Amino acid sequence: MSTNRSSQEDFNPGSYILDPLQASPYKPLDKSKSEIRLLEILNVSEKATICQLHIVSLPSAPVFTALSYVWGDPRVTENIFLGGNLIAVTINLAAALKSVKKHWQKVFPERDPSLFRLWVDAICVNQENNDEKSSQVQQMSSIYSSAELVIAWLGVESEKLSLAFDTCEILTREFEKAVPFPDQPPNSADIQWLSAYPSLCEVDDPDLEVTFDFQKNRRWAAFDHLLCLSYWERIWIAQECILAERLLLACPLRFMDYNTASKAAEAMFRFQESPLYVRPNFISSEVWSVFSEESFKLHLILGVDSVRLFFRYLRSSSPQQYSNSQELPLLVKADADMLQILAKMVEHKHATNPKDYIYGMLSLSGLEIVPDYSNLTPPYVAFVDYVKALLKTLHKEMKNSTDANKIYPLFFLYQAGIGFLNYPQGCPTWAPNYSAISESHIHDISSGTSINSSTTYYPEGLQIIKMRIKRFRLQPTVKERWLLLANKLGQASSEEETVAWIVDNFWTENEMSNNHFNRTTLLEYARQNFESVDERDIEEQVRLTVGLANTLRVFETESGHIGIGPLGSKPGDAVCLLCGSGVPVVLRIIDNHYVHVGTCFVSNFMDGQATWKEMGQTILQKFEIC
Incomplete structure (x- = not known):
């Protein structure tokens, strides 16, 4: 079987023989060379998805795309072929693998499809090797910031997501034309353009049973669906989106630039801060609530967007430092303000492994923590390590600051305490118990x-x-x-x-x-x-x-x-x-x-x-x- 096929046409999955004695597809990685694995998708068909792995060194500047997605239920899987092995991946990942290459081809139509390489954590990292997982986590900043493109896979609901993308594009385009001074409180003139879009003003199904009346309008319901996706709530997703130089939101049928979604959310946030009270005749009373009440969960996207901007500022204002053993930039060291912003953002996130509340932000915080995924180490140890590293970092900043009184190294205490949260035995009460915070409100x-x-x-x-x-x-x-x-x-x-x-x-x-x-x-x-x-x-x-x-x-x-x-x-x-x-x-x-x-x-x-x-x-x- 040829491993360098430039086309998926006429590929016969039956010719790809599964060898039960085939060695593991995971060859060891050389930490000293900052090696990672990249996935090549050889063929996608109804019968099989066939892939293979390539080892590359990050300092050699390989060209690749990174995938950002929600794993999904690990008990519901689909098999793919990987280097002669049959491996199980979650159905959400399997669906992504069937679509991301065609999206990449639309972004780069002049390129040879065989050059497409993808980094996806569940496949490119040996999930059975805790040492490798810990090592690769420390390279997440380099991986996602080095990728020429990050594709955020939002799921398989193509019709609803496509409508949401279309709605975001309308909102962004029309609000940019209609609102020359977006920092000013909104007024009725800002929404006059809506009269030309009945699909954003009228009820599509008055008898539809919904939680909120505006959801009787298909476009606003789709926009709300986009904002409420579990994708935005996962801890790893936050840093993946923040680190991405170019981020696309994707579903099976289409994709959209992330900036379009964030601008649409920004536009609607103005109305949540300063609601309008006089409804124009061309907007139905059911739809009017999107301009007169807090109808949408905008904070999830806007939170990511604000940190993206802050992180880019830190990265641009900090001189690029390089280690002696490799040519990769070291992690950006977040300052006190950034660390507090990240801590606040973690409150709204979820993680399957409690340790990920800390390890999933290391690429942004730059804290000196070595990830430990050993099952012998209780999850709360990661929270304690976080506080130790935080105090060490802020103590250094206070020593070098001209106004140390503006730095409050114990800010994390508001996210801790037995008066708000339950604590496992052995966990200090001053440590933020993020797994409990995500289920509570502080x-x-x-x-x-x-x-x-x-x-x-x-x-x-x-x-x-x-x-x-x-x-x-x-x-x-x-x-x-x-x-x-x-x-x-x-x-x-x-x-x-x-x-x-x-x-x-x-x-x-x-x-x-x-x-x-x-x-x-x-x-x-x-x-x-x-x-x-x-x-x-x-x-x-x-x-x-x-x-x-x-x-x-x-x-x-x-x-x-x-x-x-x-x-x-x-x-x-x-x-x-x-x-x-x-x-x-x-x-x-x-x-x-x-x-x-x-x-x-x-x-x-x-x-x-x-x-x-x-x-x-x-x-x-x-x-x-x-």
Whole structure:
């Protein structure tokens, strides 16, 4: 059998004989040469997909395409031929292998199809070799940034995705023409162009049962489908998209430049920030919600886009450094701002292996962590290694910074604590448990806050100022409004029961867990009873109250300060200011040592409003947190 076929025509899969004694297709890779494997797709037909592997050295600048995709259910597979071996791949990957080469040919029509080479992790990395997996993970930055093209495979739903791509192209093209100043709040003139596109304004199927009314329009439903794909939620996908120099979104029938999707999302984000209230006659009431409410999950694409821009800035502003043993650029070293952005982005991602929450971002963070996929190592060890590497990196940055007080190396504490998350035995409570975070919701109380101190936090320990929680109470502004509402409805309650009463009477558990839960009934009561209050303010009070009931507690300290802290806080817990943290934290003594409960907000302690000397009767001490 020839291994250098330039054409797939007349290829007979039956002539490709499977040898049960054939050696493994995975020949060893030379780490010193930064070797990787590339896949050549010899033939694709209904009967078989036939491929072979080639070993290349990354410093030799091979020309290749990288695939970005969701693995899918590992129990549902399809066989392909790989170098004389029959191997199982997930059906999503099998579908991608049948389509990506033809997309590549459309992008590069002048090239010989036999030159197409593809890097795909599930095939090019020996998944049975943990040492190789760990080594290849460290080269992910070079692999995806070196690829001339990255194809993001979104799945096999061609009709719906094709319509979504088409919709993105319309939105991007028309908004760019209609909105000369996109930084300004939107107005009705920005959407006049829609009158020429009835397919974006009218209901296609009024009797269709949908979750949200705008989904009765096929185009907006397809756009929503694109934004909600599980693809955007996978941890590895984030760095693959961010590292890509040129990124295409693809399904079996067609592909689209990623920038088109991101620009469409940007355009719609303007309406989520500043909704329109006057509906023009040419837009149906069902469709109007896409311009008057938060209808789409835009943060997944926009989050990737913002980090892509930030990462390119870091890469362009940093001189290219090279190691002695190879000609590949070293990883970009993320600064404190970038590390915080990445940490926040991880909250919205999912991973099959908990260790991937850390290893899946190494190409972007540049932290000095050696991936360890050994089954003997508990997943939380990766979280601990992350904190160690983070503190080491930020300590160096503080030493070299002209304004070290703007760097808060303990920022990760808001993503940790037994008051928010469950912890496996042996895992320190200060370590971010990302596998639990992805299934929960944590408020970033620290956003935009700071507590400055010139005291060195590292490596001697943590200096603190401490006071204790006395009791819990409702935030006064929220409490007063909801007690008034309860009284007017004949449902007067004690302040401890007010939030519970609101939740019990107006939302089911499913509605509370849905970002788009129906607030109509409660808002109608609020409008009738708070005539002087702006409707947007009522909406905000509803949002804050439900968020408060779900994840936070309002407390009062023994010194009379009011704060908002973790739901798992208890009377007697200590509220502390830690050197290196931008916000106070809640700590608890268990078995003669402190554990981290979570970060908190305390009035007058935020944004530099309190200094070490202004804290009054406080305790300054050093100790360890387990």
